[in-house]
Amino acid sequence: MSELLLTQEVGSLAKPDWRISAVRDGVLTDAHIADAVAWAERLGIDPDWTDTSFHRYQEWLRCGDPTCNDGAITGIKDDAARFAVALQETAGIDIVYDGEQDRSEMYEYAVARTNGFDWRGRVRAFDNKSYRKAAVVSDVSPKEPWHEWEVARLQDNTTHPIKVPITGAYTLAAWSYDEHYGDRRQFVGALARDVIRPNIEQLLEAGVEWIQIDEPAATTVPEEVGLFVESFNEATRDLIGKFSVHICFSDYSRLFPYVSELENCDQFSLEFANRDGRELGTDKAQRPAYKILGQLAEYCPDASVGLGVTSVHDDILETPQLVRDRVLRAVDIIGDPAKVFPSPDCGLRTRSWDVAFDKLRVTSEGTALARQALGV
């Protein structure tokens, strides 16, 4: 693994149909098994073992006995996480996670494991995508550890470095209805202090070295960007570990100057491909999206950047050469390839595994071309 221009994932992958069908409907068809075996072959997982295991799951699901059923579901969930890691590794990604295979969605998963919330219903995100939205109705506290089991399982499934994504306090507050605190600062502060920080401490105790705090809402209210910074500091202050923040589909210019007050943030993972041109080239005319990196380098000179080089909201596959040029543009602005970590713009959960694999693969291939061009 090269130590420069390490590639990383950002979070989620779609769940395979065989996992969805088995967990939701208790059904595993022969077509599902064939799909799993085909992916196993592609990902370097023993296809015979996969075929045998999945037929056993199928029998267990059919037998109707609760113990058999639980065994099948556990096995299928574990295999989905294992396949997701292998998908990233096979595509050439250096820093991995489990594709959030056991998380329903970044907001819903976190809220379901936190005391103080009541569900209110489903609202639209965009196009035909939606999410369940909750109201805070009493003081918040952890109901159960959010990611302990994911990490324990992952540590058996990979030798790559891992980065654990965790939803941040500001975003959880911004995306919830407030029926209790009546004050955004109090609500965000309580989440950071009483929910996010204990979860982070638990992950560090479990041996996790790098935690990515997901804060896509960070800039949506310009006068509250400072509040996002306060909450990040509250959740990570004086903790020993590597911390990064992921923000996407936002107006990044609003981050400044507030982010210079972040005390413990090693990396900004940002979406850029979504807003970049598709022409090849490395100058600012061809790569308009990456301009903001200049400000980032000015306000946070020690931080690295998780560089979105592949779009996650369309199936159009970037070429390795386009990825290369995006990486080279970023290195030119940041000035140090050790501070650039190419990645998809965001989690790839809205793409099929075929598309996600290709997007990750070109991320890796384009980065290799950039290394070649830089001679590193």
Next chain:
Amino acid sequence: MAFEIQSAVHGIAPRSSELHLLGTAAEKGRASFEDFEALRDQEATEWLAFQEASGVDIYENGKLHWQDRLRPIVESTTGFADGIDQAPVTRWFATNTFYRQPTIVGDLIFDPEAFLSASGGVGKTVSLLSPGDFADLCQVEYDRPDNVLNLYRQIVRELGAVGVERVIFSRYSGEYGPPAFLDEALIARDKDAPAIVQLPTKLAGYTSNRAGHRVGNAQWLERWLPVIAGDTTATDAAPSDQDLRELAATDLSGLVFTNTVDFEFLPLRHAKAKIEHLVEITKSANERIQQL
């Protein structure tokens, strides 16, 4: 009674959970788009019936065909870059909702038939994003100062031609967006255009200094006052006696109580409860204001 405050509901209506999930399933190939469209059309009919049965005075069709607040306009206008369904996903202000960002690449020419098809038809009242907000949310590769204003003139004129009597311009950019400008007034100068109402930004309340602007043909001036928050589940306050006294001290003709922002930021049952509350508040205000 010399006047009566009216109630009004504007904006994109919420989908039911079933419709949300069916739409997602259709996109993933696990359900048919025909089934999705059938349920969507049924919910559009139900939304109209619910508003009427609840006693709302002014309402629109709920725009369940609208994927976001810009898209039916973009899909029915030449001069935008092709491929809006694949355009950059951009966050919609302080929410976990997004829109696809259009890019202006030429003179904007509106096709009313395509708009009616893309938007699922229109009633007598239609709310649109204000021209200022619309312009601000687009990327611009072809810059002509009056391009969006001209587009809106075409839209309003064509909507008038198909029987629309009132166009509501809603503003989201609020205190941190571009300064409000007078596009609405310029459009309303056209004597054949429907009445134009410009909503104030999202703050809910009764104080007169927050009241909606009145813009429009001289014969029909309305003042819309957002009193129900369309994006929070908290119960909205009814006007106090002091609020009503302050309102009564102003010109009450054409006063309309309405929602702040589209109800699609709420789950369906909460939106319905808010609409029923809006009607109650309006009715109660009409009764109480006579006794002051």
